[in-house]
Amino acid sequence: MEIRIPEQKPQEDPNKNFLHSTTARIIMVGVLTLVLLIPLQYVKNLIFERSQLQRHVEKTVSDQWGGNVYVYGPVLKIPYKNLKENGATSYAYFFPEKLDINADARSESKERGMYKAAVFNAGIKFRGTYTTPNFSRSGIAPENIDWERATIQLHTGNLKGIKGAVAINFNGKRYNFEPAEKENVNDSTVALETRPFNIVEALSGGEVPFSLDVSYNGSKSLAIVPIGKLTETKMTSNWKTPRFGGNFSPEKENISNSGFTANWKISHLNRPFAQQHFGSLPDLKAYSFDVNFLIPVNEYQQNERAAKYGFLVIGLTFLIFFLIQGLSKISIHIFQYIMIGLALIMFYTLLISITEHSSFRFAYIVAGLAVIVMISLYSISILKDRKFPMFIAAALTALYTFIYIIIQLEDYALLAGSIGLFLILGAVMYFSRRIDWNK
Structure with a gap:
């Protein structure tokens, strides 16, 4: 009798089944x-x-051409004897009564290989009026004021970018600016200053006009501080994609394919600093209005x-x-x-x-x-x-x-x-x- 052994089915590998x-x-x-x-x-x-390489190129071009432009002025500076400091000489600073600013920035893109950086040349015209400085609120006696050694200052954060000579026409007389020593270590600006002159004679007509023109090579941004009791500013440029910043926005702006036009009108009541300062000037950079000239699209x-x-x-x-x-x-x-x-x-x-x-x-x-x-x-x-x-x-x-x-x-x-x-x-x-x- 033949005995048949049932066939056994091969067992499936569970690992193989799992892998599939x-x-x-x-x-x-x-x-x-x-x-x-x-x-x-x-x-x-x-x-x-x-x-990072793009930023390095922008910084290199900026350093060579001229960096960010930050400026304000003109500022009237008058020395006086400070009796609280044993008669040491201190200085009083006065801002204009009226200040009109007209800025025209011609911009372009500088290329370094495949990288670009935005630069501009800005012509800035300051026009306005000054009145006789008032020391009465400070309690400084008239005999302690050195009226004959007054000067006018222009404060800027970019001396390297200034093109040509800078002078102010004050009541019909021309005064040239020269670099001055830094007076306040907390101030982020460097001052240009005229030679001393007799401010009483210069202001003999009461309210007197002034005009000041300065030309800058700059890059990235242009910032101006509105130091006039009433400051009206008009800025024009061929840059098509400006970005407005700072402490004040323009009242009017018109941006087109040919450039932009922007207008500011700022009163002394709109800002947190006074029209006169005694001892030293504060750092006013936080109170500027700015225009940024940046490459429109960051690829x-x-x-x-x-x-x-x-x-x-x-x-x-x-x-x-x-x-x-x-x-x-x-x-x-x-x-x-x-x-x-x-x-x-x-x-x-x-x-x-x-x-x-x-x-x-x-x-x-x-x-x-x-x-x-x-x-x-x-x-x-x-x-x-x-x-x-x-x-x-x-x-x-x-x-x-x-x-x-x-x-x-x-x-x-x-x-x-x-x-x-x-x-x-x-x-x-x-x-x-x-x-x-x-x-």
Whole structure:
């Protein structure tokens, strides 16, 4: 009698089953996404280094041409005997009764290789009137005032940028300015000062006019302090993208493709300092009105913002391939995921390199198209079908367009990003509902 031994089915290796499971694929793709953050960080460091080089070029051009322009004047300076300090000489400073300023800044971009820096030449005209200084509020007796040794000062933070000689016409007489010694260590300015003259004779007509013209080579910003009892300022320039700052905003501004015009009208009641000072002048830099002449678009800042969304782009792209793999039962090797991830990283190196020779928009379009075409063609060989690669190309196009819109939006970036991510989550939930997660 023949005894048959039942055939035993080969036992399946649980480790092998696990490696081919959906859970294992999710883990591997997740780990790969985190690993790709390393080269993405290198890209961010590259963008930072190039932006630092841009700042270095701006500083070099600024130092050579002339730095930020900060100016105020004219200031009437009169010495007196300070009885509180045993008769030592002190100084009283008086600001104009009326001050009209007309500034015209002709700007341009200086290039150093592929980098640019904004510079300008500003012609500033000061016009106004002075009245006889009043010492009565300070309790200084007339005999202690040295009226014959009065001077006029012009305060500036940029001596290097001044072009040519500077002189003031005060009541019909011309007085030249020369650099003066720094009187107040807390003051951020350097003073130009005239030779001493008799202020009583100069103000013999009561309210007297003055005119002062100064020309500057400067860069980045032009700041003026409104020291008149009433200060009216008009500034014009051919710079198309000014940014107004400082302590006062212009009353009127007109910006066009040919430049801008801005007007300020500031009373002494609008500022927290008086018309006269005894002993020393305070630092008035915080009370200026400014115009910034900056390069309109910081390309490196936009590159940096784009790179911050790199993790989102990599994660969503891998998610698209993972969903296609789950729905179509097509096996995608981890090496193929690596190739796709590296292609996504290359987008950012292309973006920054093309941006340095063109605009950010053009660079974004070229880099985006290059990566989308590369991944789409690679997907045809992976997925063995043209339907899924077309879907991948459309999805990547929508994703890069979404990222570009977020980068351009500043005030509404969070709102647009939140709505977009919500829609993406809804799409993922919809397409993943048919996947059998138990396999």
